[in-house]
Amino acid sequence: MPLLKRIVSTLGSLVxxxxxxxxxxxxxxxxxxxxxxxxAVGDNxxxxxxxxxxxxxxxxQPLYVQFGHYINQLLHGDLGKSILTSNPVITDIARFFxxxxxxxxxxxxxxxxxxxxxxxxxxxxQRSWVDQTIRVICLAGHSLPVFVLALLxxxxxxxxxxxxxxxxxxxxxxxxxxxxxxxxLTIDSLxxxxxxxxxxxxxxxxxxxxxxxxxxxxxxxxxxxxxxxxALSGEFVITARxxxxxxxxxxxxHAFPTVxxxxxxxxxxxxxxxxxxxxxxxxxxAWPGIGQYLTTSLMNADMNPVIGATxxxxxxxxxxxxxxxxxxxxxxxxxx
Amino acid sequence: MLVEIENLxxxxxSRSETVEAVRGVSFSVGREKFAIVGESGSGKxxxxxxxxxxxxxxxxxxxDVLRFDGIDLRGASEKVLRKIRGxxxxxxxxxxxxxxxxxxxxxxxxxxxxxxxxxGSHKAAMQAAIDLLEQVKxxxxxxxxxxxxxxxxxxxxxxxxxxxxxxxxxxxLIADEPTxxxxxxxxxxxxxxxxxxxxxxxxxxxxISHDLPLVSHFCxxxxxxxxxxxxxxxxxxxxxxxxxxxxxxxxxCLPSLxxxxxxxxxxxxxxxxxx
Amino acid sequence: MIFFSRxxxxxxxxxxxxxxxxxxxxxxxxxxxxxxxxxxxxxxxAVMLLLALFAPWLTPFxxxxxxxxxxxxxxxxxHWLGTDELGRDVWTRIIYGGRTTLGMVIAVVLLTAPLxxxxxxxxGYAGGFIDKALMRLTDIFLAxxxxxxxxxxxxxxxxxxxxxxxxxxxxxxxxxxRLARAETLQFRHSDFIAASRLTGASPLRIILRHIxxxxxxxLIVRVTLDMSSIIITAASLGFLGMGAQPPSPEWGTMIATxxxxxxxxxxxPLMPCIAIFLTSLAFNxxxxxxRDVLDPKER
Numbered sequence: 001m002p003l004l005k006r007i008v009s010t011l012g013s014l015v016x017x018x019x020x021x022x023x024x025x026x027x028x029x030x031x032x033x034x035x036x037x038x039x040a041v042g043d044n045x046x047x048x049x050x051x052x053x054x055x056x057x058x059x060x061q062p063l064y065v066q067f068g069h070y071i072n073q074l075l076h077g078d079l080g081k082s083i084l085t086s087n088p089v090i091t092d093i094a095r096f097f098x099x100x101x102x103x104x105x106x107x108x109x110x111x112x113x114x115x116x117x118x119x120x121x122x123x124x125x126q127r128s129w130v131d132q133t134i135r136v137i138c139l140a141g142h143s144l145p146v147f148v149l150a151l152l153x154x155x156x157x158x159x160x161x162x163x164x165x166x167x168x169x170x171x172x173x174x175x176x177x178x179x180x181x182x183x184x185l186t187i188d189s190l191x192x193x194x195x196x197x198x199x200x201x202x203x204x205x206x207x208x209x210x211x212x213x214x215x216x217x218x219x220x221x222x223x224x225x226x227x228x229x230x231a232l233s234g235e236f237v238i239t240a241r242x243x244x245x246x247x248x249x250x251x252x253x254h255a256f257p258t259v260x261x262x263x264x265x266x267x268x269x270x271x272x273x274x275x276x277x278x279x280x281x282x283x284x285x286a287w288p289g290i291g292q293y294l295t296t297s298l299m300n301a302d303m304n305p306v307i308g309a310t311x312x313x314x315x316x317x318x319x320x321x322x323x324x325x326x327x328x329x330x331x332x333x334x335x336x
Numbered sequence: 337m338l339v340e341i342e343n344l345x346x347x348x349x350s351r352s353e354t355v356e357a358v359r360g361v362s363f364s365v366g367r368e369k370f371a372i373v374g375e376s377g378s379g380k381x382x383x384x385x386x387x388x389x390x391x392x393x394x395x396x397x398x399x400d401v402l403r404f405d406g407i408d409l410r411g412a413s414e415k416v417l418r419k420i421r422g423x424x425x426x427x428x429x430x431x432x433x434x435x436x437x438x439x440x441x442x443x444x445x446x447x448x449x450x451x452x453x454x455x456g457s458h459k460a461a462m463q464a465a466i467d468l469l470e471q472v473k474x475x476x477x478x479x480x481x482x483x484x485x486x487x488x489x490x491x492x493x494x495x496x497x498x499x500x501x502x503x504x505x506x507x508x509l510i511a512d513e514p515t516x517x518x519x520x521x522x523x524x525x526x527x528x529x530x531x532x533x534x535x536x537x538x539x540x541x542x543x544i545s546h547d548l549p550l551v552s553h554f555c556x557x558x559x560x561x562x563x564x565x566x567x568x569x570x571x572x573x574x575x576x577x578x579x580x581x582x583x584x585x586x587x588x589c590l591p592s593l594x595x596x597x598x599x600x601x602x603x604x605x606x607x608x609x610x611x
Numbered sequence: 612m613i614f615f616s617r618x619x620x621x622x623x624x625x626x627x628x629x630x631x632x633x634x635x636x637x638x639x640x641x642x643x644x645x646x647x648x649x650x651x652x653x654x655x656x657a658v659m660l661l662l663a664l665f666a667p668w669l670t671p672f673x674x675x676x677x678x679x680x681x682x683x684x685x686x687x688x689x690h691w692l693g694t695d696e697l698g699r700d701v702w703t704r705i706i707y708g709g710r711t712t713l714g715m716v717i718a719v720v721l722l723t724a725p726l727x728x729x730x731x732x733x734x735g736y737a738g739g740f741i742d743k744a745l746m747r748l749t750d751i752f753l754a755x756x757x758x759x760x761x762x763x764x765x766x767x768x769x770x771x772x773x774x775x776x777x778x779x780x781x782x783x784x785x786x787x788x789r790l791a792r793a794e795t796l797q798f799r800h801s802d803f804i805a806a807s808r809l810t811g812a813s814p815l816r817i818i819l820r821h822i823x824x825x826x827x828x829x830l831i832v833r834v835t836l837d838m839s840s841i842i843i844t845a846a847s848l849g850f851l852g853m854g855a856q857p858p859s860p861e862w863g864t865m866i867a868t869x870x871x872x873x874x875x876x877x878x879x880p881l882m883p884c885i886a887i888f889l890t891s892l893a894f895n896x897x898x899x900x901x902r903d904v905l906d907p908k909e910r
Binding site (some may be wrong): 016017020021023024025028029032033039139140142143144145146147148151152154155159272273275276279280283294295298299301303306307309310313314317318321 | 759839851
């Protein structure tokens with residue numbers, strides 16, 4: 001049964017990679033810092049706490065035993081405690097991650113809806129002014145740090161033009177007024193029938209969303225363009241044209257499908273990049289997501305959340321990649 | 337006359353230079369089998385593709401006359417060209433590994449060609465596709481229709497190509513080196529198939545090849561191209577009376593069972609042939 | 612025959628290897644030169660390097676000298692780009708910031724490119740278990756978005772330029788290893804490698820002398836294109852307070868410290884932003900141009 005074999009090997013590969021991730025985070029969290037205990041509890045912790053955690057972490061024991069503890073903790077969902085919030089890291093992450101997911105998901109949808117057709121257009125009109133303009137837009141997206149654009153956007157749309165709301169996810173009046181169902185404020189407010197809250201959430205989301213969408217779009221458009229250029233130079237495109245098919249049909253029903261599968265991988269990679277972009281964007285717009293959690297913890301030398309958040313992002317990325325790989329194999333007849 | 341071409345020129349312009357790949361080619365084709373023979377780089381493929389404007393974007397085409405069935409194709413709009421492509425002129429490319437769409441099934445590709453020009457339901461088109469696969473002598477056509485191009489052999493792929501291009505019942509078939517990518521044993525079969533189908537349907541054929549003896553078997557007239565020009569144009573039966581030194585050189589290079597020689601002569605190129 | 616004249620370089624039938632090699636380099640240069648964007652990029656990069664190199668002679672002020680009585684001054688004849696929140700000359704700090712940034716980038720490249728190249732070539736050539744193991748290692752590092760992993764590393768070490776360099780380097784080598792491996796796989800089974808083996812060359816020698824040089828062109832392209840990404844990551848680290856620490860003039864750090872003046876004395880945080888943008892853009896143009904020249908099928 002080749003399908004079963006393939007599933008098993010994929011799972012095995014996944015487990016191996018995740019294992020590697022945990023090794024790496026273990027290394028960063030426990031081996032690298034000069035005093036992992038202080039990193040975990042902070043400089044101001046009372047001595048009793050320090051002693052207790054030191055015993056818990058078992059730092060006097062050989063590394064592989066410590067690592068065993070670490071894996072055990074991970075499997076039980078124990079990522080340690082945050083100094084700042086005094087909550088278990090896993091609770092904090094569960095609270096903050098949906099906010100980032102909301103941004104990232106909306107951003108990638110917009111980026112794909114705009115970016116893919118733009119990339120196709122640029123490839124079809126290669127070397128024309130359309131192509132050059134699109135290339136420049138993408139290039140600018142590669143040459144700017146996310147936080148620069150975020151700051152500029154804040155300056156222009158909030159300070160100068162005054163059309164964007166201030167930082168944060170929603171206005172104070174709406175804080176905690178919308179019952180949590182999905183964690184996505186926009187969906188939750190619609191579900192609760194609070195349309196004003198919905199518009200407020202949307203307005204707050206607009207800036208970080210558009211900025212993240214722009215950066216993802218730059219990558220998606222460029223990859224789509226490259227793939228399409230490759231596809232359009234294929235002989236089968238000449239065949240399709242020789243059949244008397246319309247340009248639109250040749251592009252979208254012949255060239256594009258050969259490329260669609262590769263785009264899935266691109267989208268997976270982009271999503272991971274979005275999580276990265278979210279780190280600085282959330283910082284600028286005070287968006288209460290995982291990025292904000294990570295950077296705040298960083299600035300306060302709170303190691304557990306940093307490791308926990310890093311592990312989470314890494315895991316999401318690995319899962320996304322495997323998913324993309326799986327879709328690739330299922331979809332592309334050439335690989336079957 | 338189906339095809340009339342006079343003084344066709346195809347040039348490629350790059351940043352530093354302009355290269356003229358086709359330098360003033362003229363010929364006409366009726367409902368007959370016409371062959372264009374030449375070596376790589378002689379411009380024969382480009383000549384065939386320029387008729388249907390299937391050249392790459394950076395190619396510049398000019399001609400005094402470029403007509404299909406009296407319709408002027410110079411600078412013709414996509415609308416005009418689309419009425420001719422597929423429907424009235426079929427085009428077979430060289431290597432089915434690359435010229436067939438890799439992510440569409442064989443049946444779907446042929447059915448698409450049928451539906452585009454004849455209309456009808458998906459079901460009817462698919463049935464027509466299976467019929468066509470039978471016409472090109474593929475066994476078990478219903479099963480093959482469900483396969484993808486990379487799952488069939490080269491010879492079968494070319495048969496699929498032929499079926500696809502004959503689906504709209506065109507009047508002219510242009511075959512650009514249809515057998516060059518195939519094994520020697522399969523080459524003759526494919527050409528025979530083309531020959532039979534073209535004759536049965538009363539079509540015209542323009543056959544591009546580098547294989548002189550092969551085409552002289554199947555075609556009525558032969559044009560020999562060298563360095564972007566036609567250097568000789570004669571009936572297939574009169575090949576032995578060829579005048580131009582290039583053609584004579586090509587003929588002399590051919591090994592023969594009846595007149596075996598110790599050494600095959602080497603073609604000596606004369607720069608004067610470029611004029 | 613005059614050496615290095617145009618005719619000698621463009622000769623279609625080179626008489627010796629040296630002429631052929633230089634002829635090829637010259638042709639590549641001509642090809643690059645015909646690309647205006649790439650030339651613009653090259654110019655900007657060259658200017659940046661010169662400014663960074665000769666910083667002390669090109670800047671009228673000391674980057675650390677504070678003049679609190681003249682804080683947040685607008686651009687003027689005395690201070691071309693104004694002064695920051697501690698009265699330091701912005702132009703001077705930008706140039707010295709360029710030193711820091713470019714220095715970081717060069718350090719990262721010197722660390723990662725040879726390492727990635729070696730790992731990729733070994734993996735590609737050796738195959739089997741070594742290949743699988745090395746690629747698994749590469750995958751693990753690639754599983755983290757660069758900035759996040761760099762942040763984690765810096766958090767474990769002490770925040771600062773050295774930590775930032777190390778952190779960025781640790782997250783930058785995987786793509787080069789991947790690239791080198793892909794290239795190596797292409798050549799591994801070719802005849803000239805087989806010939807080398809038949810003459811008794813050891814695997815190390817084959818990798819070092821034959822395979823690695825072949826991977827260099829695409830690696831150069833990748834490195835140049837990556838430069839802008841490294842600059843942006845370094846600036847992001849600085850912005851988050853994890854890179855160069857104040858009062859060190861690194862562009863990202865400068866933006867972070869001046870952030871609260873965004874709505875009033877906007878030029879203070881804006882100038883470093885422009886510096887980052889121009890430098891990244893220049894490297895991108897140059898990298899694109901190099902790719903068109905060295906690896907045309909990738910366009």
